[in-house]
Amino acid sequence: MQAVERSMPRHNPRLDKRLIITPRLMNKAPAVVVAGGTGYIGSHMVRMLRESGWRPIIIDNLATGHAEAAASAELKVGEIGDKAFVAAVLKEFEPQCVMHFAASSLVGESVQKPGKYWRNNLVQTLNLLDTMLEHGVTQFIFSSTAAVYGNPVEVPIPEDHPTRPINPYGHSKLAVEYALEDYSAAHGLRSITLRYFNAAGAHPDGSLGERHEPETHLIPLILQVASGRRPHIARYGSQHATPDGSCIRDYIHVQDLCAAHLLALRRLEAGAATTTYNLGNGLGHSVNEVIEAARRVTGHPIPMRDDPPRAGDPPVLVADAARARAELGWSPQYGDIETIIAHAWQWERRLHQAARHP
Template identity: 50%
Template structure:
């Protein structure tokens, strides 16, 4: 298969590229490297370009004749989306439309979209299934929901078949330590904690410690990046076999509190990681847990790395390798 991986030099995208190479797929990576890293993918696969450049996009599709496209190129910082929504609607929505239009113009009708649990907003019930009301709390979540709605319309009008995969909290790293999570700025809890353990920052702020939970900190569903890659692969196989658009929630199905994550990072690293408490953030739900039964049933997908300690151990292995190479 000839697959275009857009945003393939980023965190999840680069893991996906490695996984697809192991499946003997023919891969092209398109990334503008605004948040991705050129060294995260083989140089021969990387095409530096931007979805805003329609002519370049058209030329790329003319050259390669892709069978399918996987999209990992959204901006994803909630806070930034609130202060600069134009940037998020332009990249996450308008640029994605450029990609979809180019696909249709070149007869490519299989699309896997990296969506988000942010489309749901404040949970009305737990665990969150696919039918849960969609009420995103910020421009980031709204941009993802807009694309999902666009995909429904493009299916009806043009026959473009898509699968939207709604991640909860992506975490972990490649088990051999060759790939990991590196954002600038970093906003995700596990890498922030491990940066303290690695001596790269002084402490991590925990936002709120008086939630109505066992230890007072909020609860999140962490899903290993490898399990996300497997889900994408199964989704593509499903799309080829059934020619049917779908949406799936992807999570561990169990939640871990922020304090549990802190304790696990301390245990895995063997270092007393410094944390401080800050005020609750507006819009932070007490608990977010995915109902992934639909993915398990239709994609025959089952998370492999469900242990919080295993997820963190893989991430810590990558952080240690980064320190050794400096």
């Protein structure tokens, strides 16, 4: 099987324009604190902020992130729930906004260790919010999740769909959403919550991508099989209520997620009130379809093994993101599943090469 050659969508010039910013000019740019800025999505956000004329300041405990991903920004190592630490950062940089990507996010682990998820995702976030308010920072962008919907009764899923999470991860994220509404009413905090569906892909130039330990996301796991780092990919259930029996998910490119954050930042800057948006392409792809697409992109067979279905795995999760398109002016640039996989494959080959020649 031969690898497929295809033309990639062109970068959005409005968002990907490379700015020549000297350190002196960067120090005068408006600051944005990026909590969790050395992780997968956060590192892409840091680069986009810098290239768009902002000054990203990362706060991260490096528990799961990678310090080298912070090469283009200032990194402060510490806990988002450490009020003295966060206060010092806010006092030094006087940021306009805080973007919050830091979280524990493994659904299975959340069932086994719920206390960890309530502490990391809720308690630490409340400490962060309190410290922000004490220092006059009133703009906040929160990374939430489609897990707040639980098992959907309507697909595509709109923002006003009932929120009935079925695991501690979803519960903890929804609790923060409620807190943001209350903080807005009581303290004037203005926040935009972005409910991600399935983040995927890598930076188009191959320099940033997904690197979790352990890896749990479908596309990088599939590509590790293609590169020879894993023997097969597990398909969890083949009897779901879907056309081919495998789960259907809405995959959204990491660059498109970051573009939505940048638009949310500009909306808050213009005085927007607290609100919530779904982020997804509105297109569902089954596990079988993703594996077949990866076979076409990589030219590798990618063996598959059937495993029992996972408890609490909804058959279908697809976003209705019409509100984000209408109000933010958001238009995903990388909606094609093969493009998402091709960018991730470029990153996986780089990781594989680095592992072979450390």
